[in-house]
Amino acid sequence: MLNILYFARLKETLGRDTERIELPAGVADVAALTDWLRARGGVWSEELAASRPVRVAVNQDMARHDTPIRDGDEIAYFPPVTGG
């Protein structure tokens, strides 16, 4: 299973703050998972489009497109941070 979290604007536009999914076949890194989510179409393809400034964390560390994903990981999608 993967635990996927969404924050801030993404949480609102995607209509959920968390979901648990089976690790999709063939998904081994962040880029592949993002492609898989984008394939849901609609707001998913819009919000997660490559042109959008989306950040990803794997197990609470900032990740890159080639960061590996394994069963049991916690993945988070969010916009660039604006604290402070």
Add this chain to the structure above:
Amino acid sequence: MNDPTRPSATQGRTDIRVHEADFDVGHEIAQLRAGNAAIGAVATFIGVCRDINDGDHVAELVLEHYPGMTEKALGAIADEARGRWDVIDILIIHRVGRMLPTDQIVFVAVTSAHRGEAFAACEFLMDFLKTRAPFWKKEQTPAGSRWVDAREADDAAAGRWG
């Protein structure tokens, strides 16, 4: 100089807190300094909620965060500061939830033997907090609520530390 009779005095501690409640800056500084004669400098930063942003009136701010990762990211930033400068204590307090103009949002305090280390580390901590710690601001304006966009100036500020 390290005082061999008080080896812990120059090591200090890192204290990171994320919560809704307001904080008392005077109290926090007094607690940091309490009885530690190795401290020669205290540099602090307070981030405050303004009533205007991008030309629009802001009635209130809601700060969202990623519990768990926030503390982890701030801890990593503090560790990085310790690797760069010889500081004694690092304190970071960041509020989440609803805030009003003039409310305090964030407090960073650094103690060190001399001012140069404390000044630099304090600024570094804020620059990296603003670009790496998972907080998001949503502001209430007359036109409705909106998520605050990240600023390129913040990336540039963090980038100059190399």
